Amino acid sequence: xxxxxxxxxxxxxxxxxxxxxxxxxxxGHRSVSWYQQTPGQGLQFLFEYFSETQRNKGNFPGRFSGRxxxxxxxxxxxxxxxxxDSALYLCASSGRAGTGELFFGEGSRLTVL
Amino acid sequence: TQLLExxxxxxxxxxxxxxxxxxxxxxxxxxxxWYRQEPGEGPVLLVTVVTGGEVKKLKRxxxxxxxxxxxxxxxxTAAQPGDTGLYLCAGALTGNxxxxxxxxxxxxxLMVKP
Numbered sequence: 001x002x003x004x005x006x007x008x009x010x011x012x013x014x015x016x017x018x019x020x021x022x023x024x025x026x027x028g029h030r031s032v033s034w035y036q037q038t039p040g041q042g043l044q045f046l047f048e049y050f051s052e053t054q055r056n057k058g059n060f061p062g063r064f065s066g067r068x069x070x071x072x073x074x075x076x077x078x079x080x081x082x083x084x085d086s087a088l089y090l091c092a093s094s095g096r097a098g099t100g101e102l103f104f105g106e107g108s109r110l111t112v113l
Numbered sequence: 114t115q116l117l118e119x120x121x122x123x124x125x126x127x128x129x130x131x132x133x134x135x136x137x138x139x140x141x142x143x144x145x146x147w148y149r150q151e152p153g154e155g156p157v158l159l160v161t162v163v164t165g166g167e168v169k170k171l172k173r174x175x176x177x178x179x180x181x182x183x184x185x186x187x188x189x190t191a192a193q194p195g196d197t198g199l200y201l202c203a204g205a206l207t208g209n210x211x212x213x214x215x216x217x218x219x220x221x222x223l224m225v226k227p
Contacts, residue, residue, distance in 0.1 A: 031213050043217035055216040090155050094213045100144045100205040104155030
């Protein structure tokens, strides 16, 4: 069974630009969550989607948004990038609701210059 | 202040030693997970504990969930270099439509030297 696939793996942007990250969950998983990982703050929850609906949202500004498609693939977008948005963005899928049992991808490492 | 406090933050030990990592909170969790993350990869789920007082064993790793479901520990017996990595505890809070929204601890970076 293929794991969670995230693209791109690495990207460099400049302040003010926007970025879109993509995530393909494990086949059959309908829940997709996004997390931001930084050395200072650790892993922080961004949002979760289930059956194309945002089920939960973390405490991030509106510049961070996401969506899920009918095939469960998900994208997240960050607009008007700031230096502090430099981080590893991790996508995770789950086949069971409410278990906290997540399968993570390898992440997309974003550097904002 | 992290909702889930992990200690120690860093641990460097020799192969064969035992160690315990702690994960503490003032909040009650409906479930708690332990993950391990290696450089360049995403976290990998090790275990889920759900019931207060629950103990689970995974080879040389023993996980315990506190009776009040506010804390957890991970004990590794006879650590090996392959155990090196970042250990993360994570919990789903009670009373929310938590789905799979997890709160993560700050992590314990373990290095096991041969």
